Amino acid sequence: MKKVLMGNHAATLGAALARVQVVAAYPITPATQIVELIAEMSAKGTFPGKFLRVESEHSAMAALLGAATAGARTFTATSSQGLAYMHELLHWVSGARLPVVMVDVNRALAAPWNLWTDQTDSLSQRDTGWLQFYCATNQEVLDTVLMAYKVSENLLLPSMVMLDGFTLSHVYEPVDVPDQKAVDAFLPPFKPAAFLDVKNPGAFGSLETPKPYFRLRRRIAVDMDRAEALVEQVGADFERSFGRGYGAVESYRSQDADVSLVCSGAVGSTAKQAVDELRAEGHAAGLLRFRLFRPFPAAALKRLTRPDMKLAVVDRNYSPGHQGIFCEEIKASLYATERRPEVYGFVAGLGGGDITVELLKEIWHEVKAGTADPVSPLWMEEAR
Amino acid sequence: MPRLKDEPLSTPVVTPSARPMSENPTGDWRSVAPRIDAEKCTGCLLCWKFCPEACVDVAGEVPRIDLHYCKGCGVCATECPAHCVHMSEEAAS
Numbered sequence: 001m002k003k004v005l006m007g008n009h010a011a012t013l014g015a016a017l018a019r020v021q022v023v024a025a026y027p028i029t030p031a032t033q034i035v036e037l038i039a040e041m042s043a044k045g046t047f048p049g050k051f052l053r054v055e056s057e058h059s060a061m062a063a064l065l066g067a068a069t070a071g072a073r074t075f076t077a078t079s080s081q082g083l084a085y086m087h088e089l090l091h092w093v094s095g096a097r098l099p100v101v102m103v104d105v106n107r108a109l110a111a112p113w114n115l116w117t118d119q120t121d122s123l124s125q126r127d128t129g130w131l132q133f134y135c136a137t138n139q140e141v142l143d144t145v146l147m148a149y150k151v152s153e154n155l156l157l158p159s160m161v162m163l164d165g166f167t168l169s170h171v172y173e174p175v176d177v178p179d180q181k182a183v184d185a186f187l188p189p190f191k192p193a194a195f196l197d198v199k200n201p202g203a204f205g206s207l208e209t210p211k212p213y214f215r216l217r218r219r220i221a222v223d224m225d226r227a228e229a230l231v232e233q234v235g236a237d238f239e240r241s242f243g244r245g246y247g248a249v250e251s252y253r254s255q256d257a258d259v260s261l262v263c264s265g266a267v268g269s270t271a272k273q274a275v276d277e278l279r280a281e282g283h284a285a286g287l288l289r290f291r292l293f294r295p296f297p298a299a300a301l302k303r304l305t306r307p308d309m310k311l312a313v314v315d316r317n318y319s320p321g322h323q324g325i326f327c328e329e330i331k332a333s334l335y336a337t338e339r340r341p342e343v344y345g346f347v348a349g350l351g352g353g354d355i356t357v358e359l360l361k362e363i364w365h366e367v368k369a370g371t372a373d374p375v376s377p378l379w380m381e382e383a384r
Numbered sequence: 385m386p387r388l389k390d391e392p393l394s395t396p397v398v399t400p401s402a403r404p405m406s407e408n409p410t411g412d413w414r415s416v417a418p419r420i421d422a423e424k425c426t427g428c429l430l431c432w433k434f435c436p437e438a439c440v441d442v443a444g445e446v447p448r449i450d451l452h453y454c455k456g457c458g459v460c461a462t463e464c465p466a467h468c469v470h471m472s473e474e475a476a477s
Contacts, residue, residue: 096398097397097398156397193396194396194398194400201402201404202400202401203400203402203405204398206401206403212399214388215391216397216399218388219391219397220397222390222393
């Protein structure tokens with residue numbers, strides 16, 4: 001059924017349709033209406049799972065660590081400082097191989113205090129062993145929550161689903177909310193092989209010596225290595241069930257492009273319009289939109305680029321002392337290719353600054369004209 | 385040196401330990417031990433509720449602290465409204 005939903009509520013409905021059994025969340029700022037609606041549905045008895053109000057994001061993830069160890073399908077949502085506060089437990093969950101799914105509303109980290117969108121919160125969690133998905137529409141938020149459970153429960157690794165603060169989280173869009181029966185057919189109940197069971201006691205996460213620890217880390221690497229193909233496969237399965245297909249990287253008019261914008265999140269939608277306008281003006285413009293960041297979709301990147309295609313990578317995030325984070329990862333993953341595309345980095349829209357069609361076209365022209373820098377990112381500010 | 389060979393995907397990715405807590409007493413981490421003054425105890429059970437080790441047994445009238453697991457954190461002594469839990473140093477063993 002089609003509904004008009006804000007991004008936050010699309011995430012909640014995704015969790016409800018996934019028949020989540022346990023939600024633990026810290027109910028005040030920086031939490032969003034994702035958790036607020038879960039609390040409301042829970043009070044009315046329309047949310048399928050148990051909702052635990054805890055005293056912090058650190059505790060929220062700790063509670064899910066316990067619930068998922070007992071074999072429950074689990075969910076939470078957070079944002080910016082809350083995600084930073086969860087950091088320690090993110091490692092616990094991935095190391096324990098628990099398929100927790102969490103939605104993060106991408107918002108800037110303090111100081112100075114800022115409420116608006118910025119990807120540095122989630123990208124700071126790059127090395128925690130979580131899969132990371134970046135969504136461009138509210139429909140994609142709902143759909144990605146469902147796909148994330150399917151991928152995570154297969155890999156036994158957790159997933160983080162990102163949406164842009166305010167530009168998606170609080171903006172209303174038409175969303176096709178799938179039928180519960182169809183979701184149940186797509187996403188069967190979670191049945192882990194090993195779980196905490198009072199009838200069969202065991203201790204989880206207890207001390208391991210270097211050798212087994214090293215091997216368990218290698219198991220995470222092996223499963224991450226097969227995750228990109230699995231994301232593509234689950235995206236194709238999703239299309240068969242619901243008519244909307246998703247891959248690791250979306251390519252838009254880039255097949256014959258001489259310069260392609262590379263974006264993620266809601267900027268990926270704006271960039272389509274920029275590409276259309278550039279094409280109408282006679283330029284060979286294209287777009288690559290990264291949906292997946294961890295595992296880094298190196299296979300899709302290689303498949304969708306050519307040595308004579310230049311990439312204009314737009315990062316709404318920044319690693320101080322280096323570059324935009326998508327840009328550095330793209331450069332690193334292309335390094336082993338003998339003939340590789342030129343990659344130029346742009347930092348824009350930190351702390352919620354608008355990344356407009358005009359700004360994206362200007363970025364495209366910087367690369368086309370050869371005035372961009374292949375080493376250091378250009379910091380681009382919207383003119384208004 | 386040998387390279388790490390990949391294990392089959394069916395190899396378990398978590399290694400639950402079957403070692404029971406009876407083989408892992410943590411009481412020797414303690415430097416101070418709680419003692420409950422049975423005369424002053426009102427049976428309010430706050431020590432049982434607050435104990436982070438869950439080692440307060442309240443089956444009897446006066447709570448009993450299991451010193452095989454008590455780490456001597458003193459939460460019970462701090463929380464007891466009747467001030468009947470006393471922490472005292474133990475000799476090194």
